[in-house]
Amino acid sequence: MSANINKDLVREREKCNFDIQELIHIIDGSKEKTLMRKKVEDLVLSVEDLKDEIPEDYLSHKEKFENAVRKGCKLFDVYLELIDNNIQKADRSPSNIYRIHEGILKQVNPFLLHFGLFIPTIVNQANSEQQAKWLRKGSKMIGTYSQTELGHGTFLRGLETTATFDPETDEFILNSPKLTSYKFWPGGLGHISNASIVMAQLHINGKSHGIHLFLIQIRDFETHEPLPGIKVGEIGPKLGFNTANNGFVGFNNYRIPRTNMLMKNAQVLRDGTYIKSKNDKLTYGSMLLIRVHILTDVAYELARAVTIGVRYSAVRHQSVLKEGEPESQVLDYVTQQHKLFISIASSHAFRVLGQWMWKTYTKVMAEIGDGNMDQLPELHALSCCLKAVSSYDGVQCVERCRLACGGHGYLLSSNLPGVYGIVAASVTYEGEYTVLLLQTARYLVKAWNGAINGKTLPSSIAFLSDNFNQKSSSWDNLPEAIIEGFKAVVAGKIKTAFDSIQSHVNKGRDFEDAWNLSSVKLTAASEAYARFLICDVFWSETKKMTNVSKNVAVVLLQLAELYLVYWALEKSGDLLMYSTISKKNIDNIQSRYEELLGLIRPNAVGLVDAFDIRDEILCSTLGSYDGRVYERLMEEAAKSPLNKDKVNDTFHKYIKPFMIKHKL
Ligand SMILES: CCCCCCCCCCCCCC(=O)SCCNC(=O)CCNC(=O)[C@H](O)C(C)(C)COP(=O)(O)OP(=O)(O)OC[C@H]1O[C@@H](n2cnc3c(N)ncnc32)[C@H](O)[C@@H]1OP(=O)(O)O
Numbered sequence: 001m002s003a004n005i006n007k008d009l010v011r012e013r014e015k016c017n018f019d020i021q022e023l024i025h026i027i028d029g030s031k032e033k034t035l036m037r038k039k040v041e042d043l044v045l046s047v048e049d050l051k052d053e054i055p056e057d058y059l060s061h062k063e064k065f066e067n068a069v070r071k072g073c074k075l076f077d078v079y080l081e082l083i084d085n086n087i088q089k090a091d092r093s094p095s096n097i098y099r100i101h102e103g104i105l106k107q108v109n110p111f112l113l114h115f116g117l118f119i120p121t122i123v124n125q126a127n128s129e130q131q132a133k134w135l136r137k138g139s140k141m142i143g144t145y146s147q148t149e150l151g152h153g154t155f156l157r158g159l160e161t162t163a164t165f166d167p168e169t170d171e172f173i174l175n176s177p178k179l180t181s182y183k184f185w186p187g188g189l190g191h192i193s194n195a196s197i198v199m200a201q202l203h204i205n206g207k208s209h210g211i212h213l214f215l216i217q218i219r220d221f222e223t224h225e226p227l228p229g230i231k232v233g234e235i236g237p238k239l240g241f242n243t244a245n246n247g248f249v250g251f252n253n254y255r256i257p258r259t260n261m262l263m264k265n266a267q268v269l270r271d272g273t274y275i276k277s278k279n280d281k282l283t284y285g286s287m288l289l290i291r292v293h294i295l296t297d298v299a300y301e302l303a304r305a306v307t308i309g310v311r312y313s314a315v316r317h318q319s320v321l322k323e324g325e326p327e328s329q330v331l332d333y334v335t336q337q338h339k340l341f342i343s344i345a346s347s348h349a350f351r352v353l354g355q356w357m358w359k360t361y362t363k364v365m366a367e368i369g370d371g372n373m374d375q376l377p378e379l380h381a382l383s384c385c386l387k388a389v390s391s392y393d394g395v396q397c398v399e400r401c402r403l404a405c406g407g408h409g410y411l412l413s414s415n416l417p418g419v420y421g422i423v424a425a426s427v428t429y430e431g432e433y434t435v436l437l438l439q440t441a442r443y444l445v446k447a448w449n450g451a452i453n454g455k456t457l458p459s460s461i462a463f464l465s466d467n468f469n470q471k472s473s474s475w476d477n478l479p480e481a482i483i484e485g486f487k488a489v490v491a492g493k494i495k496t497a498f499d500s501i502q503s504h505v506n507k508g509r510d511f512e513d514a515w516n517l518s519s520v521k522l523t524a525a526s527e528a529y530a531r532f533l534i535c536d537v538f539w540s541e542t543k544k545m546t547n548v549s550k551n552v553a554v555v556l557l558q559l560a561e562l563y564l565v566y567w568a569l570e571k572s573g574d575l576l577m578y579s580t581i582s583k584k585n586i587d588n589i590q591s592r593y594e595e596l597l598g599l600i601r602p603n604a605v606g607l608v609d610a611f612d613i614r615d616e617i618l619c620s621t622l623g624s625y626d627g628r629v630y631e632r633l634m635e636e637a638a639k640s641p642l643n644k645d646k647v648n649d650t651f652h653k654y655i656k657p658f659m660i661k662h663k664l
């Protein structure tokens, strides 16, 4: 086996000083979960029908979609068998067990929204009678989640689709009054789904009750023809997500039974009586759930990108460090380590934060189930800023990995553009980056106001009460001092934004204008808060790990420390403004950063091997386990349909006549 493995990678693996298997189990959650994941991967990869004859990149938009549906059906066939046979339990917690679909489908599974949003929304928003009806086997529904419209995605209260109650027939009448009211973007809506959860404005007896969720059949369950009153289709090619079958739908006096409104929270009775939800923000529950999942999703995509970047950088030799010596592995250039190692650290950070958020989410949801909504605003604030920052950082990190691969990173066959397309989408969907930062800022500003007035603050921001004077501890105890410094930055930035709002109000502006005028500062405060949270949770969770061998503990602490010092240097201006840090302290942090790059260097390939992403999921000419980079690049180039003919027809049709005409 090792005979076929690139010699540099063999040497790198020999250098690794920790137990890779142990780290694989930590990343998966346990040894049992690793075994389960591998079992699922082995089963799925042995299915012949899931293999491609022609590389996906050479297919047309329509062919890509059709191929994705073919494989998507087969894939779920295999998954459902696993669940039916109790090999794997249906489980909503974030995990890597089913990531194999990213290798099989290359981009996004066209059925993703059915399992990822349609079913969870029924589970969370429908009453028990509705759940029994819609979640039963044989319901015939393949669904999606249609919220965004052509004219509105962010501002949900501005959605225009209407659901008007008709007491005569006990039905709702769905309408899209204008072009901008068409639902636009839902995944799988184009040609996959025959049903959808639809968010619409509820009207009863001429009175508007705001946005509510409805389950709507879109296509005939047998023929798949769009039903009368429904106009549905697909929205066309995108930067990524090209197999997701994002679609549009419009309604023209389309009737559904009253009982198709999701009624766990708000209800409409037979006589048209409207019963309000205990908290109307519960309607937004599905977004909260996906925002929590996105942290783990980004962690995984980053693991893919940096596996490609690090393995390639170990195989790639370019330039000489010292005259007379052989060309260096590019991984030996410290600038290359600077480009790449933050992605290894960030993947671990977002994985740890994802688990932490999942625990927080399940705890708060249990309390909400018992009627206690107290923690909902804090959960919403945490999920918004962490979703925003993790997805945004994810995109920057994938781009750094692409740059680390030079020209070859620009090839689709490297799969870095593919991973980029997936992560870039997550910055926008489930709440756009800036918009979500502003949601958290809203919470922070309220908290700051509370702190000034001596209110007890929720635990995650209790430190604000101590930070009016922008204190921070001594800078001797790195890296903990960075967390303290970041607390001072958060407090300082909230205060700056808060004072800015006050000053505009004092000059006669109303609050909303003052908010808008201060919004750049507000997003900065929110970003600082997310950064503090990630550093704090990543460091404390890593430090308190038990039952870990010494060497694994050492590398994990090095990665957590690298994350903290990297961001301290990136944010040194903020630390200088708001904490007690000095230039000398920053110089020390810089030295420690460079030292950490050196400490991580011998384990770099081991660390990406520990992400344990099989070649069939990585889908990269540059990142495969054996490091046969140049052979794979040429093998992929040979697959180009243009290489079938020695002389392409265009020569005779266009080039030759052009040469003759211009006497070239
Ligand atoms: C890397 C990945 C790869 C893997 C692939 C994965 C595929 C996944 C596929 C995914 C495909 C993609 C699928 C998709 O993309 S589905 C579509 C997703 N769409 C969005 O996320 C829309 C974003 N917009 C909103 O969420 C809201 O409208 C916002 C938040 C902007 C404001 O809202 P609105 O203007 O209506 O609110 P308001 O002003 O009346 O009131 C604001 C008050 O409400 C509170 N509040 C707001 N929201 C929540 C909440 N949730 N829980 C609890 N509370 C909440 C808030 O704190 C404030 O409280 P207070 O300050 O007044 O006390």
Ligand SMILES: Cc1cc2nc3c(=O)[nH]c(=O)nc-3n(C[C@H](O)[C@H](O)[C@H](O)COP(=O)(O)OP(=O)(O)OC[C@H]3O[C@@H](n4cnc5c(N)ncnc54)[C@H](O)[C@@H]3O)c2cc1C
Residues within 6 Å of the ligand: 113, 145, 146, 147, 148, 151, 152, 153, 154, 155, 184, 185, 186, 187, 241, 246, 425, 428, 429, 430, 431, 432, 433, 434, 435, 438
């Ligand atoms: C790949 C992909 C898949 C998707 N899948 C689905 C799906 O399955 N179902 C679904 O319903 N939707 C889906 N969406 C839609 C997605 O949720 C929305 O695009 C997203 O919520 C952003 O809304 P928008 O497009 O209206 O952006 P806009 O809100 O129009 O944003 C445009 C700009 O305006 C700024 N802006 C807007 N409001 C404010 C404000 N209040 N303050 C400051 N700045 C502001 C934003 O920051 C942004 O820079 C998907 C989108 C993508 C890209």
